[in-house]
Amino acid sequence: MERTEQSRIRNFCIIAHIDHGKSTLADRIIEKTGLLTEREMQAQVLDNMELERERGITIKSQAVRTVYRAKDGEEYILNLIDTPGHVDFNYEVSRSLAACDGAVLVVDAAQGIEAQTLANVYLALDHDLDVFPVINKIDLPSAQPQRVKDEIEDVIGLEAQDAPMISAKNGIGIEEVLEQIVHKIPAPSGDPDAPLSALIFDSLYDSYKGVIVFCRLMDGRVRKGSVIRMMATGAQAEVVETGYFGAGQFIPCEELSAGMVGYLTASIKNVRDTMVGDTVTEADRPCAEPLPGYKEVTSMVYCGVYPADGAKYPDLRDALEKLQLNDASLRYEPETSIALGFGFRCGFLGLLHLEIVQERLEREYNLDLVTTAPSVIYRVHKTDGEMIELTNPSNLPDPTQIEYMEEPVVNAEIMVTKDFVGPIMELCQERRGRYVSMEYMEETRALLRYELPLNEIIYDFFDALKSRSRGYASFDYEVKGYERSEMVKLDILINKEEVDALSFIVHKDGAYERGRKMCEKLKEEIPRHLFEIPIQAAVGGKVIARETVKAMRKDVLAKCYGGDITRKKKLLEKQKEGKKRMRQIGNVEIPQKAFMSVLKLDDK
Amino acid sequence: MINKKRSLSVYIHIPFCVRKCLYCDFLSFPAGEELRERYLRALCGEMVSQSVFYKDSKVRTVFLGGGTPSLLSGEQISRILACLRAHYDLAADAEITMEMNPGTLTRENLSCWRDAGVNRVSLGLQSADNRELSALGRIHTWETFLRSYDLCRRLGFANINVDLMSALPGQGLRSWEKTLRLVTDLEPEHISAYSLMIEEGTPFYERYGDGQKGKDGFLPLPDEETEFAMYRLTREFLESKGYRRYEISNYARPGKECAHNSTYWTRGEYAGFGLGAASMIGNARWVNLRDMDAYMSAPPDRKKTQFHRLTVKEQMEETMFLGLRMIQGVSGAAFREAYGVSVETVYGDALRKHIADGLLEYDGDVRLTDAGIDVSNYVLADFLL
Numbered sequence: 011m012e013r014t015e016q017s018r019i020r021n022f023c024i025i026a027h028i029d030h031g032k033s034t035l036a037d038r039i040i041e042k043t044g045l046l047t048e049r050e051m052q053a054q055v056l057d058n059m060e061l062e063r064e065r066g067i068t069i070k071s072q073a074v075r076t077v078y079r080a081k082d083g084e085e086y087i088l089n090l091i092d093t094p095g096h097v098d099f100n101y102e103v104s105r106s107l108a109a110c111d112g113a114v115l116v117v118d119a120a121q122g123i124e125a126q127t128l129a130n131v132y133l134a135l136d137h138d139l140d141v142f143p144v145i146n147k148i149d150l151p152s153a154q155p156q157r158v159k160d161e162i163e164d165v166i167g168l169e170a171q172d173a174p175m176i177s178a179k180n181g182i183g184i185e186e187v188l189e190q191i192v193h194k195i196p197a198p199s200g201d202p203d204a205p206l207s208a209l210i211f212d213s214l215y216d217s218y219k220g221v222i223v224f225c226r227l228m229d230g231r232v233r234k235g236s237v238i239r240m241m242a243t244g245a246q247a248e249v250v251e252t253g254y255f256g257a258g259q260f261i262p263c264e265e266l267s268a269g270m271v272g273y274l275t276a277s278i279k280n281v282r283d284t285m286v287g288d289t290v291t292e293a294d295r296p297c298a299e300p301l302p303g304y305k306e307v308t309s310m311v312y313c314g315v316y317p318a319d320g321a322k323y324p325d326l327r328d329a330l331e332k333l334q335l336n337d338a339s340l341r342y343e344p345e346t347s348i349a350l351g352f353g354f355r356c357g358f359l360g361l362l363h364l365e366i367v368q369e370r371l372e373r374e375y376n377l378d379l380v381t382t383a384p385s386v387i388y389r390v391h392k393t394d395g396e397m398i399e400l401t402n403p404s405n406l407p408d409p410t411q412i413e414y415m416e417e418p419v420v421n422a423e424i425m426v427t428k429d430f431v432g433p434i435m436e437l438c439q440e441r442r443g444r445y446v447s448m449e450y451m452e453e454t455r456a457l458l459r460y461e462l463p464l465n466e467i468i469y470d471f472f473d474a475l476k477s478r479s480r481g482y483a484s485f486d487y488e489v490k491g492y493e494r495s496e497m498v499k500l501d502i503l504i505n506k507e508e509v510d511a512l513s514f515i516v517h518k519d520g521a522y523e524r525g526r527k528m529c530e531k532l533k534e535e536i537p538r539h540l541f542e543i544p545i546q547a548a549v550g551g552k553v554i555a556r557e558t559v560k561a562m563r564k565d566v567l568a569k570c571y572g573g574d575i576t577r578k579k580k581l582l583e584k585q586k587e588g589k590k591r592m593r594q595i596g597n598v599e600i601p602q603k604a605f606m607s608v609l610k611l612d613d614k
Numbered sequence: 615m616i617n618k619k620r621s622l623s624v625y626i627h628i629p630f631c632v633r634k635c636l637y638c639d640f641l642s643f644p645a646g647e648e649l650r651e652r653y654l655r656a657l658c659g660e661m662v663s664q665s666v667f668y669k670d671s672k673v674r675t676v677f678l679g680g681g682t683p684s685l686l687s688g689e690q691i692s693r694i695l696a697c698l699r700a701h702y703d704l705a706a707d708a709e710i711t712m713e714m715n716p717g718t719l720t721r722e723n724l725s726c727w728r729d730a731g732v733n734r735v736s737l738g739l740q741s742a743d744n745r746e747l748s749a750l751g752r753i754h755t756w757e758t759f760l761r762s763y764d765l766c767r768r769l770g771f772a773n774i775n776v777d778l779m780s781a782l783p784g785q786g787l788r789s790w791e792k793t794l795r796l797v798t799d800l801e802p803e804h805i806s807a808y809s810l811m812i813e814e815g816t817p818f819y820e821r822y823g824d825g826q827k828g829k830d831g832f833l834p835l836p837d838e839e840t841e842f843a844m845y846r847l848t849r850e851f852l853e854s855k856g857y858r859r860y861e862i863s864n865y866a867r868p869g870k871e872c873a874h875n876s877t878y879w880t881r882g883e884y885a886g887f888g889l890g891a892a893s894m895i896g897n898a899r900w901v902n903l904r905d906m907d908a909y910m911s912a913p914p915d916r917k918k919t920q921f922h923r924l925t926v927k928e929q930m931e932e933t934m935f936l937g938l939r940m941i942q943g944v945s946g947a948a949f950r951e952a953y954g955v956s957v958e959t960v961y962g963d964a965l966r967k968h969i970a971d972g973l974l975e976y977d978g979d980v981r982l983t984d985a986g987i988d989v990s991n992y993v994l995a996d997f998l999l
Contacts, residue, residue: 540971540989563842565991566809566862573625573878574892574901575936582935585995 016269017197021089021226023106025134026116027124027484031146034178035116035187036074036092042184043076043088073212073224073271075254080192088191089254089271091211091226093130101305101339101359102212104133105287108303109211109226109271112140112195114187115168116178119145119153122161123451125425125484131166142194143170144187149177165451200268206230206238207297208266208290215335219251221278222260224271225290228301231267232274237293241300245283246293247276282334309341309357310418310489311364311384311468312401314511315371316353318378318591318602323352329375330354333367340367345402349511349595350380350605355402358384361468380593380602382511386464389416389492403513406499409550416492418464421446423486428454430479437478441466442517461490465515500525502532503546503553507596511605521549528608529557535604537588538562543598619703622671623877626657626694627888628683629906632718636751639813641890641904642681654690656910657888658697660902663914665701667895668885672703675874676710678732684714688726695730704731709873711736711775716762717754724769734872735766736775736806741782742793749783749833751817756796763800773870775804780844782810783822784833790844791851798855803870807848808863809841845988862939862987879936881929898923926953927999930960934980934997938990943981964996 026032073091080086093106107113113134117127134141143162145155155175162170174190176183212224232238236249253262254272266272278284289300317326327344334340341357358364364384371377388400391413400406422443426434428450435445438460446459462471467487475483500521502512512532516524525547532545536559547555567581592599630650631642645653676698683691691712698704711734712727741747742756754762766774776797780790797805812822820829827834836844849859857865861879864872877884886893890904900921903909909917924932930953937944949957957980958965968974973986973993986993 540973540992560838562989562992564845565989566845566987567811567991573884573886573894574890575878575899575932576892576901579931579935579998582991582995582998585991586998589995 016199018084019087019089019198019269020112020191020195021091021110021198021269021271022112022114022191022195023091023093023110023134023139024114024116025093025107025127025130025141026146027118027121027126027130030116030118030121030124030127031178032116033092035114035144035146035176035184036090038178038181038184039088039090039188040074040076041181042188043078073255075256075271078188078192081189082192086192088188091271102286103130104137104303105209105211107134107137107139108287108301109209110137110139111198112142112191114191115141115143115162116146117143117158117162119148119155119158119175120150122154122158122455123165123425125423125457125486128166128423128425129486131168140195141168142190143168143173144190145170145173145175146178148175149180149182161452198269200227200229202229202231202268204229204268205295205297206232206236206290206292207301208232209301210240210284210286210288210290212286213284213335215332216275219275219277221280221284221335222273222275223278223284223290224255224273225266226271227266227268229268229297230292231265232290232292233265238274238276238290239293239296240283240285240288241291241296242288242304243283243285245278245280247278247283249274249276251275284335286339309339309387310360310464311358311386312355313358313364313384314345314347314350314353314382314402315342315356315368316347316350316380316382316511318380320351322377325375326354326371326377326379329371329377330356332375333370337367339363347382347404347511349509349593349600350382353380357401361472378591378602380511380605382605383514383608384468385514386418386468388497388515391415400515403499403515404510406515414494415497417495417497419461419490419493420464420467420487421490422460422462422467424458424460424475424483425451425485426456426458426479426483428456430482431456431458433478434458434475434483437471437474438462441471442520462487463493463495463517464489465517498549500528501548502528503544503548504532504536504600505543505596505598506546507598509595509600512608518549521547522554525549525555529555531607532604533557533559535601535607536598537601538565539598619670619672621674621877621882622668622702623675623677623874623882623884624673624698624702625677625679625874625884625886625888625891625893626661626683626698627886627891627902628678628680628686629653629889630685631680631682632685632715632753634751636749637810637813637816637818639816640681650686650690652910653889653906654686654693656914658694659914660917661694661697661887662701664885664887668702671883672705673698674705674708675877676704676708677874678710678712680713682715682718683712684718684723688723688730691723691727691732692730695732699731709734709773711872711874713738714762714766715754716759719762719765721765721769724765724771728769728771733771734773734775735771736777737763737766737802738777739797740777740779741785741789742796743785743789745833746782746785746789750779763802773804774802775806775872776800776802778805778807779810780807780848781836781841783835785836785844787836787840787843787847791847794848794851798852798857804864804866804872805852805857806864807852809845810835860941862990876940879940881932881936893918897929929953931998934961935994938980938982938994938997941981941987943979946976946978946980960999961997964993967996968993 024032024035076088078086078088091106091109093103115131145158147153148155159170159173162168174183174186207229208225208227210223210225214222216222232249233252234249238249239246251262252266252274253260260273287304291297317323330342339359342354345355346352368379368381371379385403390398390400392411393413424434441462443460443462446461448456448458450456475485496518497515498518498521500514500516501508529545529547538559540562542561543559545557546553567578591602629642630645633644710732712732713736715738739759740750744755812818821832822835852865859865860871883895889909891902893900900918902917903912903919934944946957965976969976973983975981975983982990
């Protein structure tokens with residue numbers, strides 16, 4: 011293969027607030043550059059996980075290489091690296107950005123700048139990317155492109171008057187975007203003869219090839235036979251194949267060199283050897299130092315994940331191991347629960363990440379799961395001076411041994427139209443938020459800053475925000491640090507027995523409310539037994555709320571018409587199936603879904 | 615040759631009604647005379663074509679169900695039964711039940727049906743309270759029922775069942791008691807007493823489904839306490855009047871138990887003819903086509919679907935969950951004879967669990983206790999293997 015000159019490579023990504031049209035623009039670029047025939051073109055080529063398509067969001071980073079003949083007559087190789095669009099995936103976003111030289115900022119012509127627009131732009135600028143804006147959805151009746159341009163200049167400080175005016179959906183203005191990519195995004199400038207240094211921005215596991223490492227070469231070159239080393243994990247391997255990304259397929263090539271984006275395989279079997287953010291170098295000629303920015307991802311939210319069928323524990327372990335390969339931010343370690351048996355305490359970037367992992371485990375690995383209420387990491391300072399980081403509420407030491415506790419707090423930015431400022435402030439107040447500031451971005455929209463305890467936003471804050479602003483609020487946050495707080499452990503007793511998997515940590519002022527709601531919810535979920543079942547919420551042994559599941563007195567199916575017994579049998583089968591999905595706690599059978607229903611208590 | 619013949623029950627489905635009741639999810643709909651005639655031809659064609667399979671069977675019971683079979687004329691019912699007689703060995707003393715809807719009966723038709731061999735009448739009353747009847751979307755009143763009942767008696771029908779329903783919208787314990795009293799005063803031989811079920815796909819489901827107590831403007835369903843009280847009262851009241859409960863929802867004067875329904879619970883063989891009718895023969899089950907056009911256009915011997923041969927496991931399950939509906943329970947000896955293994959061996963866990971809770975008793979035969987009957991679904995689910 012002829013060597014590609016760096017001057018004709020552009021490595022870029024597209025950044026946007028969710029729903030502003032990032033994936034659609036990516037599709038149009040791929041289509042326009044002729045990578046796919048129309049028959050191959052499906053909506054949202056880059057989002058190729060089933061789940062991503064369904065949710066319309068990008069979870070995994072993806073990359074694709076296309077060739078564009080520009081108006082100057084030259085052919086350019088455009089490497090588009092797609093980035094996840096959710097606040098939970100900030101680290102993955104940052105690694106994808108680090109693999110780029112520039113970014114296309116997509117802003118919705120009707121909605122203007124949103125919270126994630128800002129967060130993503132700042133992240134891109136932090137990585138020294140050249141960013142240029144694109145105004146999308148200009149064909150919407152509500153589009154106000156000039157206003158949005160002014161807003162971009164005023165709020166972000168990016169030159170926006172010559173921003174391409176496009177409709178990605180209808181293929182308007184795509185050519186102009188491509189031209190600006192060529193002219194506004196710098197070509198890479200690495201030294202192909204220097205020692206290899208390549209940034210891992212993603213990886214995925216293939217059962218034949220082993221780990222497929224997605225990387226951006228900063229310096230040097232790599233080809234089949236090169237012996238490489240991962241600088242952070244120390245793993246070493248011989249390269250089996252190098253190549254670049256077609257749309258949805260891997261195209262082998264002889265060599266990758268400085269400035270290029272591509273993949274390599276090296277029969278790496280251990281998923282933990284290729285961490286996103288790590289630097290690949292040559293074993294016998296390593297680069298002087300690793301690329302900056304690698305960090306062990308920190309989980310923000312923890313919860314217990316258990317197989318519904320205890321016998322599937324090894325399957326769950328294998329599935330988690332495989333998932334972790336594609337998802338460097340997933341953490342897990344074994345734990346046991348009296349109620350749920352053997353399982354794992356898993357760490358996630360946020361609640362969306364948790365939901366996605368759970369759904370992938372269920373769909374892709376065909377597992378039935380029970381998850382416990384998510385918890386943040388609390389710092390428990392004991393009277394003996396020891397500090398423990400608590401990820402599982404059941405492990406909270408006895409209150410007499412606790413000097414004080416700390417909980418994580420975030421700086422939250424909420425962008426909202428002025429009509430909803432009141433309701434949103436009220437929401438933040440309810441969630442123990444501390445008001446920091448409010449500024450008007452323009453006449454009708456305000457940027458609210460609050461400090462919020464993380465445990466108040468991991469459950470359903472985002473849903474509440476959307477419903478109280480009729481969908482108009484956008485939200486972003488970053489962790490500020492730990493603060494001392496009066497936390498208590500809320501225990502749930504079912505038929506007088508404490509159910510460890512239902513315990514959780516809550517601020518003492520919210521304990522009663524939470525306990526009451528949990529009891530109500532559990533009352534709905536636990537089927538009647540032959541006896542009455544008290545459900546109690548208790549703090550420090552003191553019952554603060556109670557509900558009762560009444561005894562079953564009648565469960566009779568009368569009709570069985572004309573000898574057609576199939577429906578009757580189906581009903582009994584359903585009942586039996588229901589029993590199978592129960593967890594026995596003492597002499598009470600609790601449906602699996604009861605453990606999860608307590609996650610969503612605020613159905614306002 | 616006097617070989618003992620196998621006993622067969624025959625179910626014949628008449629899918630027509632004046633109009634759909636609001637809670638009804640049976641296969642039935644209004645239809646004009648022309649469709650009824652065409653249907654009868656298809657039905658008789660089916661019966662004739664299937665008769666070759668039943669040459670060694672004797673028909674002990676026949677049940678004409680619906681829908682509303684009494685929408686058919688005297689002549690039409692006679693034709694069906696004549697067809698049956700011509701091609702099947704119908705026992706001289708066979709129980710021949712026909713479902714009838716109050717308000718659809720004439721002296722002329724009734725005598726004709728009687729002469730054709732119908733010897734058991736099942737009248738769908740549901741309630742003696744006109745307000746409750748109207749809330750159900752029934753086409754008749756209590757007074758209409760009285761006239762129909764009286765007519766049946768006068769024409770000599772000596773075996774009458776009355777269908778009743780409790781837990782109806784707007785119904786209270788008093789009115790249910792009144793229904794029971796008025797009906798038992800008439801002294802029918804048999805009473806079926808069900809609780810109203812809210813079935814998906816019915817207008818009632820819109821109003822009462824998913825635990826709704828009745829949308830605005832509709833009579834509310836009785837609360838749980840009341841419903842349970844009604845259920846309890848049913849048995850107490852009927853037993854005090856000399857009716858014996860022989861199946862979860864069925865009560866009869868001694869000797870007047872419905873032989874046809876017992877066939878279902880004891881897994882006797884039955885052949886179903888007509889739209890969507892179910893059959894069980896030789897440990898295989900099937901159901902006829904449920905779509906009218908499909909049923910009518912299929913050749914007479916091609917109307918069966920969902921043919922399924924029961925595994926031994928399924929047979930055992932059925933023996934238990936159907937048989938336990940009968941108050942007499944399931945015979946341990948018969949179980950062992952049928953399957954070569956004892957009922958304790960197969961169902962030890964379920965038996966122990968429910969005997970300990972006082973829901974089952976076992977003395978060689980297995981049967982539900984009074985407490986077990988109340989929560990029978992809960993118990994029966996454990997007899998699925």
